[in-house]
Amino acid sequence: MLKPIIQNEGTTARERHLARLASDQFFGLWSYPGLTRPAKKGVNKELADLTVIFGDDIILFSDKDIAWPSHPDIQVAWSRWYRESILASATQLWGAAKYLRGPNPDIYLDASCQLPFPLPALSSRTRIHLVAVAANSTLPARDYFSEIGGPGSSGTLVHAFGLPDIVDGKRPFVVGDLDVKKPYIHILDEECLDRVLRELGTIGDFVHYLTEKEAAIRSGQLRMYDGEEDLLAFYLQEALPNGYGCLPFAHQKLSPHDWIRIPEGEWRAYESSPAYTVRTRMRQLAREWHDLIAPFSTAVLTADTGEANDTPLGMHEVTLRIAASENLASRARLGTAFSEKYRSVPPGARSSRAVASSCHPGRIYLFVFVPWITHQATYEEYRSYRLSVMRAYATVAPLNFEDATEFVILGAQTRDATGGRSETMIYVRYDGPLEAEHIAEAQELMESEAILADMPTQMTRKKRLQSELPRRYSRNEPCPCGSLKKNKRCCNIAGPRYGKVYAAGIT
DSSP states (O other): OOOOOOOOOOHHHHHHHHHHHHHHHHHHGGGGEEEEOOOOSSSSSOOOOOOETTTTEEEEEEEOOOOOOOSSSSEEEHHHHHIIIIHHHHHHHHHHHHHHHHSSSSBSTTTSSSSSSSOOOOOOOEEEEEEEEEEEEEHHHHHHHHHHSSSOOOOOOOEEEOHHHHTTTOOOTOOOOOTTOOOEEEEHHHHHHHHHHHOOSHHHHHHOOOOOHHHHHHOOOOEESOHHHHHHHHHHHHHTTTSOOOOGGOOOOOOOTTTEOOOTTHHHHHHHHHHHHHHHHHHHHHHHHHHHHHHHHHHHHOOOOGGGGOHHHHHHHHHHHHHHHHOOOHHHHHHHHHHHHHHOOOOOOOOOOEOOSSSSSEEEEEEEEEEEOOOOOHHHHHHHHHHHHHHHHHHHEEEEETOOOOOEEEEEEOOTTTOOOOOOOOOOOSSOOHHHHHHHHHHHHHHHTTTTTOGGGHHHHHHHHHOOSSSSOOOOOTTTSSSSGGGGTOOOOSSOOOOOOOOEEEO
């Protein structure tokens, strides 16, 4: 039985802003301000100001909100702020990462450690990303750089690597790799944090960007970039076919005498380019997919999923995480396809559309629109019927899509005069060849219920399987071996079972 998940709001204005920003971009189900780790002696410790736990990725944020010192000497002011803001955040983040990598890393929702964190947090595949938010440096940095180089500086921190005086905080508004022997810490000033999260738009894009950046820096190829926004612009312009950006030099070996610097102005040039106009439009289209998922996240957090409250939290989380793991390009495609189909299905009709994920090969989304005939069924009866239709699509789907192993079925109420709208989502993963009984059931559904019968060009798997199994035998038929026993009590002719690893429903 689902129970509401109690979340902190943050104790400072910066922490609350960080929490709202992450919840808006990454969804509340995976964003947790102020998680606590128990202390062996003394007071329990806050793990981080914000912890995002999304499958195999954990992102820890530390935001110290240190006011800029009023000292007239910029070197003194910078050193004090650097020590209290960036170095203090680094100490917290390295401590949190070490704790999570240690034995029995219990984490709790509350400061008194009475409410255990309810989702799986760690596995052998877990990757931990560390982000220090350097608040309150933008205005003094803009004044400083304008004074020494003329007006027009963005005021974002400069990043340079391989020089000890930078790590020691001796160059105002220049930061680097704080300790090459410890996990890398991404240092983002407050304006760059907002921009990076807004422009990347999804947790998948954000994690990919952090991973590319760390690889480029730790490989020694990237020696300097004049602002986080300039590196972000370079990354976004190097687009991959799957919709992610990249830093090509992160994966290349250059001569020891060669290295990369991203100059100031890269972002300004990108922001005025046609490519950025396209990116902006893609963000707008992707928001439709975000808006579809957000109510599901809220429903699980508040334990308000109707009949699906009996479904374990882990199954809800996996289903939603799959849908939320699509990057911005894929979300734009999915959101557009769903909206177009929703508007085009006539009232009272059942229809569907299949869309492949752009960034996860082997994943198919099926949008199934089912009408609610209000004078024939209550809403509860309609929801139950719609779920049965969705399960029928899940059964037939692996026959129609040869290379797919994952299917997300999003069932929605067909648009009608009432203006009502509701959605249900299930996720099914198949891990092996189809069993003969499954094939027989799927073919019967295709013929009797016209499930996916309007997609003939994608039925390559069905044709191949039929050629391998020219005759299908049900479990109650006489066994084809000639024993005169029922098939289920004799040879039970069937191939290895398809593994339905997850099948969760959220309404």
